[in-house]
Amino acid sequence: MLVVSHDPAFPPQSGTDLRNHRNAVAAAAFGPVCLASVRPQAVEAVDPPIRIEALSIDGEARTGSIGWWRIRAEHRISRSALTRLETLVRDFRPDTIVVEGIGLFKLLQPLRPLTKQLILDMHNVESDLAGQLHRADKARSAAARLATTIAIRRLEGTALSLVDRVWVCSNEDRERLTTLFPHKVPVDVVPNGIPHAGDIPETLRAQHAADNDIPVILFVGHLDYPPNVDAAKRLAGIIFPRVRQAFPAATLAIAGRRPKPAVRALAGLPGVELVENPETMAPLLSRAHLTIIPLAAGGGTRIKILEAMAWGVPVIATPLAAEGLGFVENQELLLSVSDEVLADMAVGLCLDAERRAKQRIRAHQAVWARFGPRAIRNAVRDGLGLDEAGG
Numbered sequence: 001m002l003v004v005s006h007d008p009a010f011p012p013q014s015g016t017d018l019r020n021h022r023n024a025v026a027a028a029a030f031g032p033v034c035l036a037s038v039r040p041q042a043v044e045a046v047d048p049p050i051r052i053e054a055l056s057i058d059g060e061a062r063t064g065s066i067g068w069w070r071i072r073a074e075h076r077i078s079r080s081a082l083t084r085l086e087t088l089v090r091d092f093r094p095d096t097i098v099v100e101g102i103g104l105f106k107l108l109q110p111l112r113p114l115t116k117q118l119i120l121d122m123h124n125v126e127s128d129l130a131g132q133l134h135r136a137d138k139a140r141s142a143a144a145r146l147a148t149t150i151a152i153r154r155l156e157g158t159a160l161s162l163v164d165r166v167w168v169c170s171n172e173d174r175e176r177l178t179t180l181f182p183h184k185v186p187v188d189v190v191p192n193g194i195p196h197a198g199d200i201p202e203t204l205r206a207q208h209a210a211d212n213d214i215p216v217i218l219f220v221g222h223l224d225y226p227p228n229v230d231a232a233k234r235l236a237g238i239i240f241p242r243v244r245q246a247f248p249a250a251t252l253a254i255a256g257r258r259p260k261p262a263v264r265a266l267a268g269l270p271g272v273e274l275v276e277n278p279e280t281m282a283p284l285l286s287r288a289h290l291t292i293i294p295l296a297a298g299g300g301t302r303i304k305i306l307e308a309m310a311w312g313v314p315v316i317a318t319p320l321a322a323e324g325l326g327f328v329e330n331q332e333l334l335l336s337v338s339d340e341v342l343a344d345m346a347v348g349l350c351l352d353a354e355r356r357a358k359q360r361i362r363a364h365q366a367v368w369a370r371f372g373p374r375a376i377r378n379a380v381r382d383g384l385g386l387d388e389a390g391g
Contacts, residue, residue, distance in 0.1 A: 067106035170324025193376035223259035242343035
């Protein structure tokens with residue numbers, strides 16, 4: 001299997017490359033796997049089961065790009081990158097090529113005749129996500145927002161006509177896609193898995209937060225992604241101050257890559273700490289009492305929830321943040337659309353050690369059973385159609 005992404009999937013850090021890398025690791029159980037990125041590989045890859053390639057080289061002369069732009073989300077792909085990709089395909093000879101999302105739409109047609117099976121991995125149903133984001137964009141007219149959503153939907157339909165299968169993150173995304181584009185191609189649910197599962201102890205650590213402990217709240221995300229920026233601002237500006245009314249010494253750690261200036265400014269608020277570009281999440285997750293994820297927009301499924309639960313960190317979130325994961329409300333996580341209620345839930349959970357412990361245990365068991373390495377390996381096997389082929 002050859003996985004083609006825009007950004008390098010190694011070393012995996014953000015949601016996109018975590019998904020690409022996790023799927024590649026799972027597929028390596030069934031045969032050779034190569035990860036190829038359009039952008040240059042910044043770090044020398046040391047990942048023996050998986051071949052790592054880049055289709056561009058830092059500092060090389062700029063060449064013309066292939067294709068034309070239908071939507072802003074499409075990535076530029078140079079002619080030299082396409083030539084390297086075609087050479088790689090002839091050398092590696094994959095049975096299956098997986099292309100990351102409609103941002104790489106321009107590659108689907110050139111790759112179509114070069115492989116037995118072409119798969120589009122839709123990390124999000126982009127037209128649905130665009131609709132969410134555009135509804136919140138009051139600066140643009142309703143007609144302009146609708147036109148953008150329609151353009152993305154048209155591109156999705158064309159993409160689905162070029163591939164043999166589609167992967168999505170959740171049953172909800174599968175239903176969205178099959179409703180929008182009935183009878184196009186098989187749509188397989190390949191969930192996002194627990195990130196860095198090999199570095200997380202599967203045995204739940206002893207509960208470290210006693211009733212009189214000072215709560216440490218954690219928010220993790222790509223901090224230049226508009227839905228995460230909005231969530232961080234509401235968490236630091238509305239939710240967390242209510243928590244501090246009950247626990248004046250409580251702290252909030254906001255951690256992630258490339259924080260926007262609006263996120264940087266939050267570090268000036270009482271008790272708020274910004275952890276920029278953390279090399280590992282382990283120290284933050286090991287000391288967090290809980291994580292609050294007040295997302296109001298977004299697609300796919302939230303890897304940050306899976307990672308927190310795998311570490312035994314209780315999760316409080318909006319229903320949208322937890323969409324597609326199928327966790328049991330009030331047992332494995334707490335949900336509300338209201339910032340005020342999210343704050344009250346956090347206070348209540350910090351005060352009730354017994355309830356916090358029960359939620360940790362239930363969530364930990366559920367996440368490892370349904371999103372651990374074995375579950376993802378089985379989903380990738382089904383998504384490759386190996387059982388159908390008798391593989």
